[in-house]
Amino acid sequence: MSRPNEMTKGPESLVREEIRALTAYHVAPAEGMVKLDAMENPYRLPPELAAQMGARLADVAVNRYPDPSGARLKRRLRETMGIDPALDLVLGNGSDEILQMVSLALAKPGACVLALEPSFVVYRLAAVAAGMRYAGVSLREDFTLDAEGLLGAIARERPALTWIAYPNNPTGNLFPRETILEAVRASPGVVAVDEAYYAFSGGATLLDEVGRHPNLVLVRTVSKLGLAGLRVGVAIAAPGWTRELEKLRMPYNVNALSAAAADLLLEHREVFDRQTAAIVAERARLEAALDALPRARRFPSAANFVLVRVPDAPRAFEALRQSGILVRTLHGSHPLLAHCLRLTVGTPDENTRMLEALAPALG
Numbered sequence: 534m535s536r537p538n539e540m541t542k543g544p545e546s547l548v549r550e551e552i553r554a555l556t557a558y559h560v561a562p563a564e565g566m567v568k569l570d571a572m573e574n575p576y577r578l579p580p581e582l583a584a585q586m587g588a589r590l591a592d593v594a595v596n597r598y599p600d601p602s603g604a605r606l607k608r609r610l611r612e613t614m615g616i617d618p619a620l621d622l623v624l625g626n627g628s629d630e631i632l633q634m635v636s637l638a639l640a641k642p643g644a645c646v647l648a649l650e651p652s653f654v655v656y657r658l659a660a661v662a663a664g665m666r667y668a669g670v671s672l673r674e675d676f677t678l679d680a681e682g683l684l685g686a687i688a689r690e691r692p693a694l695t696w697i698a699y700p701n702n703p704t705g706n707l708f709p710r711e712t713i714l715e716a717v718r719a720s721p722g723v724v725a726v727d728e729a730y731y732a733f734s735g736g737a738t739l740l741d742e743v744g745r746h747p748n749l750v751l752v753r754t755v756s757k758l759g760l761a762g763l764r765v766g767v768a769i770a771a772p773g774w775t776r777e778l779e780k781l782r783m784p785y786n787v788n789a790l791s792a793a794a795a796d797l798l799l800e801h802r803e804v805f806d807r808q809t810a811a812i813v814a815e816r817a818r819l820e821a822a823l824d825a826l827p828r829a830r831r832f833p834s835a836a837n838f839v840l841v842r843v844p845d846a847p848r849a850f851e852a853l854r855q856s857g858i859l860v861r862t863l864h865g866s867h868p869l870l871a872h873c874l875r876l877t878v879g880t881p882d883e884n885t886r887m888l889e890a891l892a893p894a895l896g
């Protein structure tokens with residue numbers, strides 16, 4: 534029990550007001566459910582590879598701190614993702630942590646962060662946590678990019694940092710590459726292109742542009758490839774950025790087990806390439822099935838999820854939940870997302886179950 538004069542020492546009075554006004558990133562409990570809510574790869578490791586991983590992890594000296602440079606994992610990521618050796622790399626505990634580091638690095642007093650809306654909510658969380666001003670630029674009603682709106686906001690706000698997810702979450706679409714490059718050229722600050730879903734984009738990437746622009750930072754992750762549990766993300770940028778971002782990276786942010794597992798598993802890239810191809814094929818089937826539902830409007834996706842607008846999203850979400858299927862309802866999170874559900878592409882069987890439960894919930 535706190536004494537009366539200590540009542541003012543709790544979080545209500547001590548935590549920054551703008552932090553208290555935030556809502557923590559919400560993750561719904563999913564035990565026993567078909568999990569189609571978090572853009573995970575639905576496939577587990579093949580048993581032989583899982584066994585190899587077990588043996589490799591048994592070898593890790595967990596009494597020691599991890600290699601603080603992460604050199605081996607960086608080499609593996611360069612090789613897996615085809616990253617030019619001349620480019621800088623910074624490791625994150627998931628790409629979430631990269632978003633945080635980049636925000637912190639650019640948080641000059643009064644600095645503004647710009648992001649398209651709707652997009653990944655952590656851009657705003659990271660901006661506010663870093664003490665930055667946040668401004669959203671609305672997408673059009675069909676979630677395409679309003680190039681004039683974006684360039685106008687860049688001219689007006691002079692952002693220190695602009696986030697563009699490519700493909701975008703939660704809408705799934707790709708914005709025109711040329712508009713993104715125009716934003717990079719027009720921006721006085723960093724334009725960070727978040728390619729969390731690059732594996733499903735059919736080769737759409739700005740990786741080849743990174744070395745050409747000092748203010749273009751690319752963010753990638755191994756999460757959506759099928760390694761979300763490892764928490765490994767990476768920033769890729771022109772030379773000079775590692776030196777600065779390394780000052781904000783906690784020395785052992787990627788733990789030794791994750792680093793060893795990622796190094797081994799990415800050596801077997803073909804496993805994840807096969808899984809990714811299966812997910813892309815299922816995405817096409819899911820899109821076709823959704824198109825056949827007269828009361829659903831499906832939006833184009835270059836990611837491992839599909840956004841769909843239904844007549845009553847809370848009702849459809851609940852009907853799916855009752856059938857043991859967890860999806861994400863975005864209704865209420867942004868005006869443009871009214872009655873939208875985000876469906877992660879699962880296994881063929883999971884998708885079939887989801888579609889069977891969804892169809893009767895649209896009436």
Ligand code: PMP
Pocket residue numbers: 572626627628629630653698701702727729753754755756761764765766
């Ligand atoms: N960027 C985007 C656009 C995302 O959707 C996500 C995950 N939902 C992340 C980054 C973070 O991924 P992770 O921290 O797993 O690398």
